[in-house]
Amino acid sequence: MKKIHLEQIEGKSTGYMGLIALLGVFVLGAIGSMLYMEHEGHWVSGMDNQVVWGLPHVFAVFLIVAASGALNVASISSVFQKKIYKPLAPLSTLVAISLLAGGLMILVLDLGRPDRLIVAMTYYNFKSIFAWNMILYNGFFVIVSVYAWLMLDRTVKQYSRYAGIAAFVWRLALTTGTGAIFGFLVARSAYDMAMMAPMFVIMSFSFGLAFFILVLLASYKGTGRPLGDVVVNRLRSLLGTFVFATLYFVIVYHLSNLYATEHHGYEAFILLGENGGETYSNIFWIGQILLGSLLPIAMIYAPGVKNCRKTLAAASILVILGGFAAMYTIIIAGQAYPLEMFPGMEVISSTFFDGATTQYSASLPELLLGLGGIAVTLIMIALGIKVLGFLPATLEDSVADPHHKAE
Amino acid sequence: MQQLNKRMHNTLITIAGLAMLAFSAFAFAGEKPSFAPKVPHPTNGSTECVQPEDEMKKNHMNYLLHQRDQTMHEGIRTKTYSLKECINCHVPENSEVRFGDDKHFCSSCHNFTAVSIDCFQCHMDRPMEGKGTQGENPHSAHTTPTANKTTISTDVADTSKSVQDTKEAGNE
Amino acid sequence: MSNSDVNISRRSFVEKSATAAAALTIAPGMFLHTVAEAKPADQAVSSAVRWGMLIDTAKCASGCTACVSACNTENGIASHDRPRTDQQWIRKVTLRDKQTKHEISLPMLCQHCEKPPCVDVCPTGASFKRDDGIVLVDRHICIGCRYCMMACPYKARSFAHETVDNTVDHQPRGKGTVESCTMCVHRVDEGGTPACVEACSEAEHGAMIFGDIKNPDSEISKQLLKHGGKQIRADLGLNTGVRYRGI
Numbered sequence: 001m002k003k004i005h006l007e008q009i010e011g012k013s014t015g016y017m018g019l020i021a022l023l024g025v026f027v028l029g030a031i032g033s034m035l036y037m038e039h040e041g042h043w044v045s046g047m048d049n050q051v052v053w054g055l056p057h058v059f060a061v062f063l064i065v066a067a068s069g070a071l072n073v074a075s076i077s078s079v080f081q082k083k084i085y086k087p088l089a090p091l092s093t094l095v096a097i098s099l100l101a102g103g104l105m106i107l108v109l110d111l112g113r114p115d116r117l118i119v120a121m122t123y124y125n126f127k128s129i130f131a132w133n134m135i136l137y138n139g140f141f142v143i144v145s146v147y148a149w150l151m152l153d154r155t156v157k158q159y160s161r162y163a164g165i166a167a168f169v170w171r172l173a174l175t176t177g178t179g180a181i182f183g184f185l186v187a188r189s190a191y192d193m194a195m196m197a198p199m200f201v202i203m204s205f206s207f208g209l210a211f212f213i214l215v216l217l218a219s220y221k222g223t224g225r226p227l228g229d230v231v232v233n234r235l236r237s238l239l240g241t242f243v244f245a246t247l248y249f250v251i252v253y254h255l256s257n258l259y260a261t262e263h264h265g266y267e268a269f270i271l272l273g274e275n276g277g278e279t280y281s282n283i284f285w286i287g288q289i290l291l292g293s294l295l296p297i298a299m300i301y302a303p304g305v306k307n308c309r310k311t312l313a314a315a316s317i318l319v320i321l322g323g324f325a326a327m328y329t330i331i332i333a334g335q336a337y338p339l340e341m342f343p344g345m346e347v348i349s350s351t352f353f354d355g356a357t358t359q360y361s362a363s364l365p366e367l368l369l370g371l372g373g374i375a376v377t378l379i380m381i382a383l384g385i386k387v388l389g390f391l392p393a394t395l396e397d398s399v400a401d402p403h404h405k406a407e
Numbered sequence: 408m409q410q411l412n413k414r415m416h417n418t419l420i421t422i423a424g425l426a427m428l429a430f431s432a433f434a435f436a437g438e439k440p441s442f443a444p445k446v447p448h449p450t451n452g453s454t455e456c457v458q459p460e461d462e463m464k465k466n467h468m469n470y471l472l473h474q475r476d477q478t479m480h481e482g483i484r485t486k487t488y489s490l491k492e493c494i495n496c497h498v499p500e501n502s503e504v505r506f507g508d509d510k511h512f513c514s515s516c517h518n519f520t521a522v523s524i525d526c527f528q529c530h531m532d533r534p535m536e537g538k539g540t541q542g543e544n545p546h547s548a549h550t551t552p553t554a555n556k557t558t559i560s561t562d563v564a565d566t567s568k569s570v571q572d573t574k575e576a577g578n579e
Numbered sequence: 580m581s582n583s584d585v586n587i588s589r590r591s592f593v594e595k596s597a598t599a600a601a602a603l604t605i606a607p608g609m610f611l612h613t614v615a616e617a618k619p620a621d622q623a624v625s626s627a628v629r630w631g632m633l634i635d636t637a638k639c640a641s642g643c644t645a646c647v648s649a650c651n652t653e654n655g656i657a658s659h660d661r662p663r664t665d666q667q668w669i670r671k672v673t674l675r676d677k678q679t680k681h682e683i684s685l686p687m688l689c690q691h692c693e694k695p696p697c698v699d700v701c702p703t704g705a706s707f708k709r710d711d712g713i714v715l716v717d718r719h720i721c722i723g724c725r726y727c728m729m730a731c732p733y734k735a736r737s738f739a740h741e742t743v744d745n746t747v748d749h750q751p752r753g754k755g756t757v758e759s760c761t762m763c764v765h766r767v768d769e770g771g772t773p774a775c776v777e778a779c780s781e782a783e784h785g786a787m788i789f790g791d792i793k794n795p796d797s798e799i800s801k802q803l804l805k806h807g808g809k810q811i812r813a814d815l816g817l818n819t820g821v822r823y824r825g826i
Contacts, residue, residue: 112723
């Protein structure tokens with residue numbers, strides 16, 4: 001195996017500048033939306049007292065979960081010593097940090113009082129999993145940055161494995177914490193399940209890797225650097241495994257709920273679309289299951305597409321779309337389904353929508369805020385590979401494949 | 408030419424900086440420079456605040472913060488350092504002046520020093536109808552059936568002591 | 580609807596013009612008892628007391644919203660005609676048993692749990708429980724994340740979705756923070772009774788009793804001992820301070 005050269009990209013082409021400018025417009029859109037929602041108050045959004053977390057949270061949680069998953073490649077290389085992933089490890093840390101930053105930006109800008117961020121940093125309730133998550137997020141930035149530095153700086157390279165192990169443990173904790181935000185909610189039928197935490201970990205593997213693959217393919221295509229099939233096909237089969245694993249967890253989640261009579265109402269709502277759940281049920285079946293799981297699996301394992309990058313890119317995009325559908329199902333549908341306050345009773349009248357399904361529809365500012373978060377992520381990646389050598393100059397099979405035999 | 412311009416620019420910035428320093432030293436020297444805003448005194452004849460004026464100028468935020476946490480979390484509802492009573496005493500009832508106007512009791516200084524506060528995003532910036540104390544003795548008006556004047560004066564001593572304690576703890 | 584409103588207001592007019600002695604006989608024991616317990620203003624609340632409510636659904640009149648109006652007036656809560664985002668601290672709910680078809684009407688409000696999920700999840704500690712059992716939001720440190728609203732099993736909390744321009748000085752409220760029933764803590768600290776309980780009594784329903792559930796001599800404790808009082812979602816083990824009869 002030849003030595004790997006990490007090299008900055010030039011970043012002066014019209015395409016590059018245009019990309020940055022376009023992303024900048026989306027960031028401005030997000031800031032504008034934030035100012036609008038803060039000035040008017042949240043009533044201008046689709047969120048209300050029934051669905052308190054809306055589309056911004058779908059984007060934010062997706063990006064945060066994907067951040068942890070994007071670190072996969074680095075973890076496999078340093079923790080599990082797989083040499084083929086080693087050249088990609090620095091890029092994987094950059095994508096992870098960027099995804100987390102984008103997600104957190106959305107989360108913070110959607111707060112009722114974003115001006116009080118300092119309060120969130122100085123007052124901690126240690127029984128709150130949300131407070132723990134703030135520590136986990138900040139720690140993730142620090143640990144992964146140190147890890148990236150140890151990999152990029154030749155003089156300290158021998159320590160990078162330890163940082164890699166620390167980052168691996170930390171990001172498992174981070175996704176566990178993010179899943180627990182929902183798993184620890186005792187009152188709602190859709191949540192209150194310890195399985196939420198491992199399910200989020202598996203989802204992170206899948207969503208994060210799909211995002212990483214897209215970044216890798218796009219940046220090598222954009223810079224015209226050589227990218228061999230060996231690396232790409234390894235990532236392809238890894239993605240397939242993760243999509244399967246996620247699907248497995250989703251099936252077990254619903255089977256558990258279907259077994260318990262008290263959760264039959266929610267399952268009828270999300271699986272059959274009963275009780276006003278048509279939209280949510282469609283998003284689950286079409287978005288999460290069909291487009292987000294079954295179709296990508298078919299595209300990854302179908303015969304004859306082994307070296308087809310376009311199919312892999314399309315499959316990755318579908319996994320990401322499916323990821324958004326999954327988050328929408330968990331976050332929005334989970335809240336839209338009414339709280340079971342009086343088992344055995346039906347609500348005849350209430351001024352506060354007791355017992356009624358909420359039909360949430362996102363507003364434009366919420367969508368713009370979410371897209372702005374993705375734009376921040378992409379800008380950070382684009383600038384990162386320009387400023388520092390995150391990207392290997394070549395990933396030809398002869399360079400990347402440890403088992404490559406010279407012909 | 409360009410270098411000269413740059414030097415001029417730097418000199419100007421230095422002068423401006425020094426001027427601002429001198430200005431702030433003057434403004435907070437404890438004297439009353441004519442251009443500093445005048446704190447509107449209550450019109451009810453009362454000349455004394457709950458603490459000497461200099462102390463209030465310097466530390467009113469500590470008293471308020473201390474009282475805020477005590478009231479919120481412990482249900483201690485003494486009136487001496489409550490924001491509500493500041494307003495009841497210093498802002499005339501039915502006043503048209505709102506927080507943000509230079510004439511408002513709080514804004515008069517806060518605008519001048521450019522210290523932004525968010526108290527009045529929730530709290531009333533004027534007395535509630537029938538609650539203002541303008542024209543009355545500010546302290547006797549606040550006695551509740553259970554808290555008479557004696558308890559209030561001990562409370563003054565106690566709270567100022569604990570504010571002091573907090574400050575000392577903060578300095579460590 | 581308008582007819583019953585007229586009746587209620589006429590009734591309360593008659594009451595308000597009645598003598599103090601008459602008012603005391605309308606709510607026997609209750610007012611006298613709480614006044615006797617008023618704590619000095621400089622004394623912190625203590626865990627020797629736990630404030631609670633007992634609501635008798637048999638006495639709660641379907642269609643009567645006296646408690647809701649009283650709460651709104653007392654705390655300066657106004658509707659913006661946007662029911663989905665308007666704040667509600669107390670609401671009337673009518674329920675029907677799916678099997679027996681028996682109908683009941685009851686007010687829902689913050690249940691002031693002994694182990695409140697909203698307090699557990701709040702990242703900054705803005706959601707907290709006082710020593711005397713009243714669950715509050717410290718809006719000085721609330722960042723408006725709304726996680727407590729996700730966690731509350733009773734839908735008791737509202738988010739201030741827009742500028743609040745009619746605050747009263749004893750109940751400061753503002754845009755971007757979460758709020759809920761305070762059990763009229765400003766009244767309770769001065770020996771008073773929550774506005775909803777008072778209004779229910781004035782409307783001659785007497786469906787709500789307020790008092791110290793740790794004091795065996797209080798009216799509420801005696802009633803609880805005699806008739807019991809169920810918790811909504813008792814399965815969660817939260818030990819609510821608001822109890823119901825007839826659910």
